[in-house]
Amino acid sequence: MSTNSKAAQAVTRKPPAGAIKAYIASLTGTSLEYYDFAIYSVASALVFPKIFFPGNDEFVALILSFSTYAVGYFARPIGGIVFGRLGDKIGRKYVLVVTLLLIGVATVLIGALPDYSVIGIAAPAILVLLRLAQGIGVGGEWGGAVLLSSEFGDANKRGFWSSAAQIGPPAGNLMANGALAILAASLSTEAFLSWGWRVAFLASALLVVFGLLIRLKLEETPVFKAIQAHGDRPKAPIKEVFTTQPKALVAAALSRICPDILYSLFTVFVAVYATKELGMTTGNVLAAILIGSAFQLFLIPLAGALTDRFNRRLVYGIAAAGTAAYVPVFFLMIQDKSVLTLTIGVVIGLAFHAFMYGPQAAFITEQFPARLRYAGSSLAYTLAGVIGGGFAPIIFTFLYGSASGGWLLIAGYLLLAAVVTIVGMAMGRDPHVEEEERLLQESHA
Known part of the structure; x- marks a missing residue:
């Protein structure tokens, strides 16, 4: 069943010349930022318990490390509120430049942070503050990145166009795990824990420069320009979302819970379970996550495009139900302690994630009117992230x-x-693209 009404299908708008450029900018920008976020995720499981929380029981050290991981999720709503408000008031472009800088600088500083043996308790304290900065940046990044690509693209194909930002996490995860896997394989355990892991963090400086060059050349989206032309920018977008869009906010937030927790299972906790319970090496686990992330690079846009042809909520819901059935199967599979079985299991798990995460951006943004999209989407995404991904590794x-x-x-x-x-x-609604098409047509009248 098509997600669009007959009236919406009658209106066809070819993507403007900047659509492909915006798609690439959204993809590359979020990839770079999630590279930063992903290397922290892996390091929190494999490195930080040893160098920032030494002297504790191994289990306690892991919990403390995952707590600093969770701080990034707790900080996201701050970024969603601050940058979501700015995104609906001053536009998408400049907000995305600031979020990129914030995450990049924080990541480089983590790479240069002395460990517990050098500066004592100050080391984990500073680590928490830098993780906080990372989380604030990511909280403001996602909503703008999604709108950047989807508001340039065809509103009737929002599942595909908005998937650009969704490719960022697996792409960033691929780069992060790849960098850490190469370092772990080429260095002794002592060298990797001493300085090797820092190389992956410090390399973020080069990636951020590349991302800035792309984003500074972008134009503002056609939809935001139309809102400006109508003089319809909200004065208090955060307040307006809470007072006029409560159902939309709840529906969009709930959509995030399952994919967030599933992603934490297959990219963070699996590293702990496979090494401690199954006796596998760090390299084995990182390789499995790398392969799974590689498959997601094309599964995510495929899933987004699929929901442009079939009902988005139905496809999303089927993937969530499939997840519930698959997880116990995964744990039974890997009890044979085979690296091949683990890899296949992670690939399938991340495929289920892709079929929720691919259309997630479209589903969330289309719950809100165009003038409140940045604020509404950012709030839903970040608030749900605290409940979902933030607590997940600790709960696991x-x-x-x-x-x-x-x-x-x-x-x-x-x-x-x-x-x-x-x-x-x-609880959610199907796409209502008539409002956006009318807005764009009137702005050109």
Whole structure:
């Protein structure tokens, strides 16, 4: 079933000349920023417990490290509020330049941060502050990156055009895990923990410069220009979202829960489970995540495009239900302790994630009117991230450590997350592109 009404289908708007450029800019920008976020995610599982939280019980050190990981998610709503408001008031372009700089600088400073043996308790304290800055930047980045590509593209194909920003996390994850895998394979364990991991963080400086060169050359989106021409920019977008769009905000936020938790399972916690429970090496796990992320690079835009042809909420909901059924199968599969089985399992798990994450950007943004899109989308994305991805690694670790069959509890956790996301699909609305088409037509009249 098509997601668009007959009236919307009657209006066809070819993407303007800047659409492809905006798609590339959205993809590359989020890829660079999620590279920064991803190297922190992997390091929080494999490196930080040893160098920033030494002297603790191994389990306690892991919890402390994952707590600093969670700080990034807790900070995202701050970025969503600050930059979401600015994005609807002054535009998408300049906000995206600021978010890129914020994340890049914080990541480079983490790479240069002395460890606990050098400056003591100040090391983890500064680490938390830098993680906070990363999270604020990511919280403001996502909404703008999605709008950058989708508002240049055809509104009837928003699933595909908005998927540009969704490719960023697996692309960034691919680069981050690739860099760390190469370093881990080419260095001794002592050298990797001493200075090798820092190289991946410091390399972010070069990536940020590249991203800035692309974003500074962009124009503002046609939709925001039309809003400006109508004099319809909101004075208090955050307040207006809470007072006029509560159902949309809840539906959009719930849609994030299952994919966020699933992604944390297959890119963060799997590193802990496979190395400690199955006796695999760090290189084995990183390779599996790399391959899974590589498949996501084309599965995410494919999933987005698929939901332009079939009902977006239905496809999304089926993927959430499939996730609930697959997670226990995954844990049973990998009990043979085979690297091949682990890799296949991670690839399938991240494929389920792709079929939710690909259309997620389109689903979330189309819950809100054009004039409130940046604020509404950012709030939904970041608030849900705290509940979903922020707590997930900590909850996984507690569930895993609570009983010999801890993976059964983890499977139950994913089942609950899938139900919550399906409720979000039921509450949400299908695309209403007539408003956007009318806005653009009137601005050219």
